[in-house]
Amino acid sequence: MDMPLPTRSRLEPAEMVQEGRVHRAAYVDPAIFEMEMDRIFGRAWLYLCHESQVATPGRFFATQMGREPVIVARARDGVIRAMFNRCTHRGAKLTMDETGQAKRFVCCYHGWAFDLDGKLAEVPLPEGYGDSAYPPEDGSLDLVRVPRVENYRGFIFASLAAEGPTLAEFLGPVASSFDDMVDRAPGGLLEVAGGVSRHAYDGNWKLVIENHNDTLHPRFVHASSVAAARDQKDTVHSDGAGEVQIKQMRQNGAPAAVWESLGIWASASGHSFMGDYHTDAHMAARPAEDPVQMAYGRALEETHGVERTEEILSIQRFNTVVYPNLSFMSRFRQLRVVQPISVNRTVVTTYTFRMPLAPPEMFRDSIAFANVVNGVGSLVLTDDLETYARVQDGLASQGGDWVDVKRGMGGDANEANGTLRGQTGTSEIHLRAQFAAWRRWMTA
């Protein structure tokens, strides 16, 4: 007897995003995932690294753009390029190191050697390859370059598509969050430092991107760490690390009115940022009158002058999401890159930034902050990761086909900076913006 099999994707991508709702196939269908890798990650501007990670000639950084392994390297001419991490001979990956210093990239298999700009420089025993000259002079066996690389204030992005909007057009109003991060650093100097936090979860890549500007979840997801931190006696010894983390957990327990009054802004490209909910000035652990905070203020004034410093410090942003897969905290100098592995597996890599001209205590605070926000053993993050896995499990069920993203719908307001602002701080405006962008990428 022929029974109709349940179809996994009954809808085309264009039909999966409807007013106030999204079809679950966007999260659970492996075919949709492959399409996302082609149409979104294969074309959008993706963050590669910060220029401090490839500061001098020979420095390289290996990463992924969707499914594609790439090497970002600064060549002897000072130019930063992105190339596929794949030997043009028989296809082996050229480097397994995530970062390092190289004179050339030499393939482990048959010794083909590529210059830092990707040019095939040397082929051992070239006579065996026949009559034509090896390496060929026409560059046909040079490493394949990622077609477009651009740098916005030290943040390096690339696109696998040869044509499309410029990085500035793509970023639009969220470029201001990168400005915020750089302007807050005395001398405009930032460098990636302090190691790397990595975590994985059993869920779709979109879940973490959706959660970072979700201001309604902390009171439920983080209830246990909020309560445990609130009940903690501050007379117990801390070397500073616990103090930063406990303050952050308590902030997550801010009253509903605080979250509702926060701003949340989204742009047509699917990017978004939220206002900051920290009541302390400028760093979770340090009030404005703290000597370190005051020294920081003086260092900023040396760069910008008093008036401009005041203006810079008045900007209150927490998370900024650059669709599809970058999320960063301009005020707390944490940057997270979301790497999709499969439809239900995702890796998040977090980088912490040091301000070389700021008081060193601030970097120590940043390390403690990184541990509570992005550490796999964090009292906070563990409940987020558990939640992503539960959402993924639930969406695999046929007990309902739609995800509801209506919160705050109809109240979105146009802002002068080209964004839409949510009716309240807990609006799901960022989800609607992300899926509007998703629909455009997936159908165009």
Next chain:
Amino acid sequence: MSAVLEAPAPALDPALASLVIQESALLDAWKLEEWLAMYAPVCAYWVPTEWDQASPHDTVSHIYDDRRLLETRVRRFRHAMFHAQKPPSRTVRLVTNLRAGPVPNSTLCSYEVAEFRNNRHRRYVGRATHEFEADGAGGWLISRKRFDMIDCDAVLDGISIIL
């Protein structure tokens, strides 16, 4: 031949050895408040992200708790909405090759935590260093526990238990 193997091995203090065993047994038994009582008023519980990581303050860690945060960590286990512990984990710890540690009043051991939760079996394997200080009453308190996992720099899933 490495210097470590050539140096005469200091003797393992049996009192410290039994405390390492007790510490791991209390965690397996989920007697977390009793476990916390084994730690000194100024203490650290540390799981680095880098092999041979020098400092918890200039490099990120999977876990770095001072006494204040460690108390908070333990308290959270008693909260009804600790989602990452629903269902709770079952654990068994293996302490082996226990010997005197790198500094006075310390131990070093090979350490494995086996965890079963939500139909998944995970293993955390590495070397654990325990440092002790006198408690003033003839006994010892743990002043520092450091667990260096062999996969400390790997991509890891959330760790909701105390290792």
